[in-house]
Amino acid sequence: xxxxxxxxxxxxxxxxxxxxxxxxxxxxxxxxxxxxxxxxxxxxxxxxxxxxxxxxxxxxxxxxxxxxxxxxxxxxxxxxxxxxxxxxxxxxxxxxxxxxxxxxxxxxxxxxxxxxxxxxxxxxxxxxxxxxxxxxxxxxxxxxxxxxxxxxxxxxxxxxxxxxxxxxxxxxxxxxxxxxxxxxxxxxxxxxxxxxxxxxxxxxxxxxxxxxxxxxxxxxxxxxxxxxxxxxxxxxxxxxxxxxxxxxxxxxxxxxxxxxxxxxxxxxxx
Numbered sequence: 386x387x388x389x390x391x392x393x394x395x396x397x398x399x400x401x402x403x404x405x406x407x408x409x410x411x412x413x414x415x416x417x418x419x420x421x422x423x424x425x426x427x428x429x430x431x432x433x434x435x436x437x438x439x440x441x442x443x444x445x446x447x448x449x450x451x452x453x454x455x456x457x458x459x460x461x462x463x464x465x466x467x468x469x470x471x472x473x474x475x476x477x478x479x480x481x482x483x484x485x486x487x488x489x490x491x492x493x494x495x496x497x498x499x500x501x502x503x504x505x506x507x508x509x510x511x512x513x514x515x516x517x518x519x520x521x522x523x524x525x526x527x528x529x530x531x532x533x534x535x536x537x538x539x540x541x542x543x544x545x546x547x548x549x550x551x552x553x554x555x556x557x558x559x560x561x562x563x564x565x566x567x568x569x570x571x572x573x574x575x576x577x578x579x580x581x582x583x584x585x586x587x588x589x590x591x592x593x594x595x596x597x598x599x600x601x602x603x604x605x606x607x608x609x610x611x612x613x614x615x616x617x618x619x620x621x622x623x624x625x626x627x628x629x630x631x632x633x634x635x636x637x638x639x640x641x642x643x644x645x646x647x648x649x650x651x652x653x654x655x
Contacts, residue, residue, distance in 0.1 A: 386447075387411075388508050390418045390641040393453065393551040394437075395633025396427025396479060400653045401436060404640050407576060407651055412443040418506060420551035421453025421515040421532075424491075425476030426633025431483040434494055441501060452502035453515040453552065454533045459491065460499055476633065504531055510620055510646055516552040517625060521545025541565050544623050549641065554631035558639055558650050561625040571618070571626070573639060573650035608647035617647040 389408055394401050410417065423437060424430040441448045458464060458472040477491075484491045505523055506513045517537035518526050522545070530537055537543065538553050544563025558571040608617035620643060630652055632638040639652040 388416045388643040392628040392639045393422035396430035397632040398429035398432035400638040416447040417444045418449040421451040422455045424480045425455045430480040431487050449506045451515045511547045513549045518543050551629035558628045563624045573652045576654045
C-alpha cells in the first residue's frame with residue numbers, strides 16, 4: 386500500500402487538483418493523508434472542502450485528515466480572543482467569502498470536520514501530526530504541541546520515530562534530524578517545465594537556511610527509481626520531515642509518496 390501525504394492546502398483548490406492528478410491516486414489500494422489546514426489564506430476553501438469530502442468517500446477507511454490549527458480555530462466552541470485575532474490575521478476572511486460565494490457559511494463545514502479529523506496517525510515506519518512533537522512516544526505530547534506549536538520543529542530537538550508534519554511554511558521540504566543542528570533539504574519533483582527540482586533556498590521563517598550535513602539516509606538501502614534528482618530516497622528512522630511549502634502564501638503545494646520504506650516528494654509549480 387502506498388501512503389500519500391499532502392501538506393497544508395490552505396484554500397488552494399487549483400494546486401490541489403494539479404497535485405492529485407500528478408500523484409495518480411488509486412482509491413482501491415492507496416492511503417490518503419492530509420496534514421490539516423485545508424482552509425484560509427487561499428481563495429477557494431469551499432472548493433477544497435468539496436474535493437476533500439469526495440476523496441473521503443472514495444478512500445473510506447484509507448482516508449486520514451489531521452486536525453490543523455486552522456481546523457481547530459473553527460471547531461473550538463469558545464475560541465480565546467488571542468486565537469481569534471490570529472485567525473483573522475491568517476486568512477479567516479478568505480474562507481468566509483469563499484463559502485458565501487456558494488451560498489453557504491464556513492460554519493456549515495464544522496460538523497463534517499469534527500467527525501473526520503484526528504490529532505495523529507501512525508503508519509508503517511512513520512507517524513503524522515500537524516505541527517510537531519517534543520518527545521516520544523507520541524501519546525506523551527499535549528494537544529497544543531501537536532496542533533498549534535510553531536517552534537517545536539525549528540528547535541530540531543525531536544529525535545523519536547520519524548514524524549511527518551506540515552504547519553511551518555518552508556521554501557523547500559526538509560528533514561530535521563533532532564540533534565539541534567542537522568537539517569537537510571529534500572529534493573522534490575517539480576511540475577515547473579524546465580526548472581531545477583532542487584530549486585528553493587532556506588526557510589521562509591526568519592531566513593534560516595538548512596544545512597546538508599552528514600548522511601541523513603541509509604545509503605545501503607537502494608530506493609533509486611532512476612538517476613534524476615527527486616527520485617526515491619530511504620525513509621529516515623527518526624526526526625521530522627516537514628513538507629509544508631507555503632501554498633497559501635504564494636508557495637507550492639507538496640505531496641509525499643511512501644512505499645516499501647522509501648519516499649518521494651512532488652510539488653506544484655510556483
